Amino acid sequence: MCGIVGYIGKRDAAPILMEGLHRLEYRGYDSAGIAVARAGELRVAKCKGRVRDLEKILPDRFKGSPGIAHTRWATHGEPSDRNAHPHCDSANRIAVIHNGIIENATALRRRLAAEGIVFRSETDTEVLAHLIAKMPHDSLEGAVRAALQMVVGAYGLAVLDATRPNALVVARNGSPVVLGIGDREMFVASDPSALVRHTQSVVHLDDGEVAVLRADGFETSTLEGDPTAKTASTIAWTDDAFDKLDFDHFMRKEIAEQPDAARRTLSGRLEPRFQTAHLGGLALDARELLEVRRIKILGCGSACISATMGAHLIEQLARLPAHAEPASEFRYRNPVIEPDTLYIAVSQSGETFDTLAAVQEVKRKGGRVLGIVNVVGSTIARECGRGIYLHAGPEVSVVSTKTFTCTVMAFALLALHLGRIRDLSTAHGGRLLKALSELPVQIESILARDAEIAELARQLLACEHAYFIGRAAGYAVAMEGALKLKEVSYLHAEAYPASELKHGPLALITPQTPTIVVMPRDDLFTKNISTVEEIRARGGPILAITHAGDLPVSVEGRFDVPRSEPELDPILLNIPLQLLAYHVALQKGRDIDKPRNLAKSVTVE
Incomplete structure (x- = not known):
């Protein structure tokens, strides 16, 4: 959820940051933004929507370094241009990007408002920007430390001061932060995927750590200021793996x-x-x-x-x-x-x-x-x-x-x-x-046999509900199949143990509600057949995920998987259900890789 990327070095930050945002799109988000420092001033662009929408509003000559960028998944405040990150202080000098939730943001906001601060967003993150700007410290690092001492909650954040562009300050408490080590340049991200095109050498911050990034290196310490020792590790994945x-x-x-x-x-x-x-x-x-x-x-x-x-x-x-x-x-x-x-x-x-x-x-x-x-x-x-x-x-x-x-x-x-x-x-x-x-x-x-699954998927397009059932480990397969279908196609899908059908869910069966039955040819096969008969008696359509062999009941569709040992059959029975969800979503025209309201890595409660 949310994505952080930052850069400090001799290159212009914007192309690197925008590329990093594209790499982080899979995490789930609803708005995006970027800030760079140039000639002592802060340049900011942000908007609701996708990274491609941010690219459309970005000025042609959006140059500067260092810079930070963010994809936001809404927690405090609706998805909107003004709630998108980065957030700035009143003087537009400090810019902050933040993953996580500041639990005492309401109390801090009231205190700052009483001191004359005018807020421009509904977010908890803007509180951080104003707090940092108010701290009476000569260094950005000192101001960030002092502000974080007042904060309760989870954060992974990066802070830029346009008047002190020789450093970025980042910190972590409950939300991932990864430093990337380049050749006289440094990177920061919430996920190594944003860094692999530029470096394979990374350092993972631990909770309660603060890092100061300069073009020629970095220093880490505790929130109280005690130095910490970090060892770089190598990212095993290559850039091609993310294409x-x-x-x-x-x-x-x-x-x-x-x-x-x-x-x-x-x-x-x-x-x-x-x-x-x-x-x-x-x-x-x-x-x-x-x-x-x-x-x-x-x-x-x-x-x-x-x-x-x-x-x-x-x-x-x-x-x-x-x-x-x-x-x-x-x-x-x-x-x-x-x-x-x-x-x-x-x-x-x-x-x-x-x-x-x-x-x-x-x-x-x-x-x-x-x-x-x-x-x-x-x-x-x-x-x-x-x-x-x-x-x-x-x-x-x-x-x-x-x-x-x-x-x-x-x-x-x-x-x-x-x-x-x-x-x-x-x-x-x-x-x-x-x-x-x-x-x-x-x-x-x-x-x-992908084409066979695509054909089965057509039978689900006209329905509003679908049910998945299975027994023993087959029930877990049914749960995963239902979850995949609802996640990616937005079709309402529920899973039930086949043995529980007569204890309530059978009331939901109609000719318009197909049931996907996970029925391997194991010692429970005959019991699954009995359950299918109950569904057929009420006019419910059946799609069977099973093994080769005669079925003593009629079904509207079936897919046979190869037989393994009974303990491992569930692994193979799940594969066609992944393809089924994909093809239903494809035929419905869904945004398959970025389902609405969901995130790949859920880093907040």
């Missing part, structure tokens, strides 16, 4: 990348000698893992659904009680943290605020927590200190596809590892290793 190439949308590209992403997740982790998985990042030996009596998995959105699948896999293969729950609710119920419970935090970006807060709650109470994340060096990865990296590659589209698939595969590896430590036999271990190694090719075979 759509020949695809019309990032979502479609990332669906197509799943076979290779799956291979990377598996690479080096299949151990045929002992018919198990090798997961060195866990940093827990067999004795410690044997002491674990239950597992709780925390995530938000698709990460929470993948956690549900993961819990099912762990219970099946390791015979350990496992449970998934939304990280956003976890810490508010004052959870009991047990010493024999292993907690797992799941986040594609590694920056999801609610999940990070849950991790910190577990650690505060003495619990053990692992991370399953995609972004190396992200906050959750560093906070956990151990876990599994997905290595899925960057995911730009707001909706999660390849990282969801790779997360479930990571859970399969973890479940296999835990199972083999306990009582899963070598025969069963070997069976699963073989099935895991075959998944990338099986995913390719599904993707090759």
